[in-house]
Amino acid sequence: MTTAEKKVTRLEVVEPKHLDFGKKWDYAPSPESTDFVKIAPRHELFIGGKFTKPKSGSYFKTINPATEETLTEIADANDADVDAAVKAARQAYEKYWSKLPGSERAKYIFRIARQLQEKAREFAIVETLNGGKPIKEARDIDIPLAVAHFFYYAGWADKLDFAFPGRKTRPLGVAGQIIPWNFPLLMAAWKIAPALACGNTVVLKPAETTPLTALLLAQVIQEADLPPGVVNIITGFGKTGAALVKHPDINKVAFTGSTEVGKMIQRSIAGSKKRLTLELGGKAANIIFNDAPIDQAIEGIINGIYFNQGHVCCAGSRLFVQEGVADIVIRKLQDRIQTLRVGNPLDKNTDIGAINSKQQLQKIQELVQTGVDEGCKMHQTACELPKKGFWFAPTFFTGVAQSNRIAQEEIFGPVLSVLTFRTPEEAVEKANNTAYGLSAGVWTDKGSKIFKISSQLKAGVIWGNTYNKFDPASPFGGYKESGFGREGGLQGLMPYVELV
Ligand code: NAI
Ligand code: MG
Numbered sequence: 354m355t356t357a358e359k360k361v362t363r364l365e366v367v368e369p370k371h372l373d374f375g376k377k378w379d380y381a382p383s384p385e386s387t388d389f390v391k392i393a394p395r396h397e398l399f400i401g402g403k404f405t406k407p408k409s410g411s412y413f414k415t416i417n418p419a420t421e422e423t424l425t426e427i428a429d430a431n432d433a434d435v436d437a438a439v440k441a442a443r444q445a446y447e448k449y450w451s452k453l454p455g456s457e458r459a460k461y462i463f464r465i466a467r468q469l470q471e472k473a474r475e476f477a478i479v480e481t482l483n484g485g486k487p488i489k490e491a492r493d494i495d496i497p498l499a500v501a502h503f504f505y506y507a508g509w510a511d512k513l514d515f516a517f518p519g520r521k522t523r524p525l526g527v528a529g530q531i532i533p534w535n536f537p538l539l540m541a542a543w544k545i546a547p548a549l550a551c552g553n554t555v556v557l558k559p560a561e562t563t564p565l566t567a568l569l570l571a572q573v574i575q576e577a578d579l580p581p582g583v584v585n586i587i588t589g590f591g592k593t594g595a596a597l598v599k600h601p602d603i604n605k606v607a608f609t610g611s612t613e614v615g616k617m618i619q620r621s622i623a624g625s626k627k628r629l630t631l632e633l634g635g636k637a638a639n640i641i642f643n644d645a646p647i648d649q650a651i652e653g654i655i656n657g658i659y660f661n662q663g664h665v666c667c668a669g670s671r672l673f674v675q676e677g678v679a680d681i682v683i684r685k686l687q688d689r690i691q692t693l694r695v696g697n698p699l700d701k702n703t704d705i706g707a708i709n710s711k712q713q714l715q716k717i718q719e720l721v722q723t724g725v726d727e728g729c730k731m732h733q734t735a736c737e738l739p740k741k742g743f744w745f746a747p748t749f750f751t752g753v754a755q756s757n758r759i760a761q762e763e764i765f766g767p768v769l770s771v772l773t774f775r776t777p778e779e780a781v782e783k784a785n786n787t788a789y790g791l792s793a794g795v796w797t798d799k800g801s802k803i804f805k806i807s808s809q810l811k812a813g814v815i816w817g818n819t820y821n822k823f824d825p826a827s828p829f830g831g832y833k834e835s836g837f838g839r840e841g842g843l844q845g846l847m848p849y850v851e852l853v
Contacts, residue, residue, distance in 0.1 A: 380694075383701045385488045390478050395426045396564070398434055398588065399571035401441035402581025408433040413590075415564060418485035419698050419707035419742040427564050430587040435556070435596040438585040442527040442554040443602055445582030450554050451524055455511035462510060462549055464577040465570075466503035472573065473500070476566055480538055481698045483565040485707030485743070486661050488699050498823055499542035502841075505825035506546035509846060513551065516843055522850035524552030525628060526604035529597040531618075532567075533610045534560035534709050535664040535765075541567050543840045544607050545584060551849035553605070556585045558597055560610075562710045564588045598622060607848065608632070609666075612763075612789075612834050630838025630848045632666065632830060634763040635791030638784035639669035639820060640806065642777075643677035645796035649818065651685045654769070657794060657820040659693060659747050662708055663767040666835070667792035669820055671760060672749075672771045673780050679773045683751055686771075690734045690747045697739075705734075705767060708743040717745050717766030724750050724759040724770070755786060763789070777802070781809045790832030794820045813839075 395412065397404040409431035414423045430438070450458070469476065476499075477491040486495070513522045528548045532540035537559055548555050559567035571586045587593060591614070598606050598618050608618055609632040622629060639657050641650050657669025674682045698706030708714040725731055729750040738744040749769035753760050760770045774780040784793060793812040795803050803817040813831040816822060823829070828844035830836065838848045 380702045382697075384697060384699045385478060385481075385701060387478055387482070387699065390475055390482075392425050392479070392482075392565070396428060396568050396588070398428045398430055398438070399568065399575075399584075399586040400434070400438045400582075401444075401585065402575060402579070404571070405437075407431070408437070413561070415483060415562065417482050417742075418562070418709055419739070421741050424482060424565065427588045430558075430589040430593045432596045434587060435593060435600060438556045438587045439527060439529070439597070439600045439602050441582035441585050442556050445580055446524075446526055446554040449580040450549075450583050451552055453552075455513060455550075455552070458549060458552065459507045459510035461577060461579050461583075462503055462507035462546060465573055465579075466500050466507060468573045468577055469496070469503060469570070470500045472569075473497070476538060476569060478699070479565050479569055481706070484534060484537060484563045485698050485709050486664075487703040487706040489701055489703070490661055495536055495539045498825070499538045502539075502542040502546045502825045506550040506845075509547075510550040513846070513850070516846055517852055520852040522551065522846070523853050525849060525851060526553060527602060528553045528555050528605040528607060528849065529600065529603040530555060530557045530607045531594045531597065531610065532557065532559055534563040535661060535666070537563040538566040538570065540609055541570055543609075543845075547840070547845045548607075548849050549583065551846055553849050554583045556587060556597060556603070558587050558589065558594050561588070561590045595621070603627060605629070605849065607838075615836060628848065630830075630840070631836035632838070632840065633834060633836040634765075634789055635666045635668065635831065635835050636671055636761065636763055636787045636789045637667055637669050637792040637794070637812065638671045638673055638787075638810070639794040640673045640780050640784060640796065641675060641678065641682060642795075642797040642802065643675045644798040645678070646798065646818070647678060647681060647685065650796040651682070651689055653794060653796065653818070653820040654686065655689055655693070658749075658769040659690075659705055659767045660821055662705055662745070664709055664713070664765055665821065667814060667821065667829075668765075669792075669794050670764060670769060671784070671787075672769055673774050673783060674771060675780070676773050676775055683771060686749060687732055690732065690749065693734050693747050695734060695736050695738065695744065695746060705747055708745050708766065711743055713765065714743040714745060717764055717768060720759055720762060720764045720766075721748060721768055724753070724757060724768075727757045727759075729753045729757060729759065729770075755783060761787065777806060781806060785809075785811050788834040791830075791835035792816070
């Protein structure tokens with residue numbers, strides 16, 4: 354008997370032997386109805402309070418990644434469109450928004466929050482159709498959190514004088530904001546709500562694969578009667594984003610996306626007076642100690658990496674297990690992933706939806722192949738994947754070394770690398786051995802250990818005995834190549850104000 358086995362004897366007694374999940378319980382299909390959601394065949398740009406045709410004259414298709422069906426056509430903004438949007442934002446800033454007292458700005462932001470809340474079901478369905486995420490996540494996480502962000506920052510708009518004691522705040526002007534495809538509406542809320550609360554106007558560019566909820570939000574903003582130009586939403590690819598970043602009349606750039614593009618943006622605005630915040634990738638460590646509540650930890654691991662198909666910058670993609678519980682954690686993980694339901698994102702029982710794009714699927718496949726080639730042992734959910742669309746079965750690797758690519762690079766898919774450690778010092782050293790530093794998780798029975806370990810981890814957000822928990826009052830952001838600046842909470846006001 355190895356030491357590891359001896360240490361888990363107590364657990365062996367109370368836990369059933371390796372469970373046979375071969376015959377998975379099946380639920381009857383329970384798809385969310387999409388009847389009342391009408392997606393127009395074509396979507397224009399939202400500039401100066403109106404939906405306007407792009408000067409570029411060109412459109413691109415947006416699809417449902419679960420079926421590969423085209424949902425609608427989206428305007429592809431060129432430099433002239435970007436310029437029109439920035440001009441509208443500048444005018445709105447000079448003419449209305451910077452002149453309104455905070456209490457008046459708050460009314461508009463509260464109105465957006467309430468309207469979003471009323472349309473939550475429609476938003477959740479469109480998010481799922483366009484992004485591929487399970488409806489239960491869009492419904493229970495993305496949309497409610499987006500609403501909560503608008504409510505939260507609406508509350509700050511008339512209290513900015515009390516946010517930073519002894520200092521007053523001044524808005525920056527026009528903010529250019531670029532967001533990714535993993536949490537389309539939520540990222541729009543994270544960007545727009547604090548900017549407006551602080552008195553800035555906005556030009557936002559959603560990701561090319563998931564523009565639909567941002568455009569629905571544009572409708573809400575129109576209905577909320579915001580002064581025209583306070584929020585402008587322009588759609589397009591990386592080129593549109595680059596034009597926005599380079600535009601001479603924006604005062605602030607906020608970007609969430611790949612580290613590669615984040616670095617390009619930083620280079621391209623170097624020497625200008627534009628303020629910048631970057632929220633980039635991650636390779637988070639989820640650390641399980643011998644004294645951790647194992648079943649809770651298993652759920653935390655599952656939530657940490659398989660939530661939203663692993664399309665999460667703070668995903669717990671590296672699992673560090675202390676040797677005494679490594680065997681039981683791996684065995685339980687093997688069992689648990691067999692119960693995950695992969696398939697139709699609109700089905701209310703689906704745990705794992707579609708991968709957001711063909712390009713992202715290829716990246717996941719390539720990196721997983723390197724794991725296999727480098728000799729790591731792969732474990733996967735045994736399930737049949739739909740024929741159409743982009744899918745990847747929940748996967749984890751054991752026998753992973755620190756130097757393997759799957760332990761170093763961001764996969765951004767439902768793929769976990771399991772490594773082990775002996776001492777807390779070793780856990781910290783291994784966890785910090787990454788270019789990133791966005792988030793981490795610590796699982797132990799001892800509160801004091803959570804505090805001690807988290808003070809040594811180089812990560813912006815650290816969860817104790819839980820994972821992937823978000824709240825608008827709590828700041829989020831990274832270290833090192835994960836970026837800089839915070840979103841959420843009081844700290845989330847800082848990137849949008851000048852302190853005077
Ligand atoms: P990306 O960084 O290319 O795209 C994110 C946003 O930036 C999109 O709106 C895109 O149109 C825009 N963009 C692209 N090139 C730009 C440029 N030169 N200037 C300004 N804006 C530009 O990310 P992509 O290619 O979709 O994903 C690649 C990898 O990045 C993923 O596999 C993942 O590892 C990581 N990623 C991280 C995210 C995070 O939340 N931190 C979100 C999305 C991707
Ligand atoms: Mg890219």
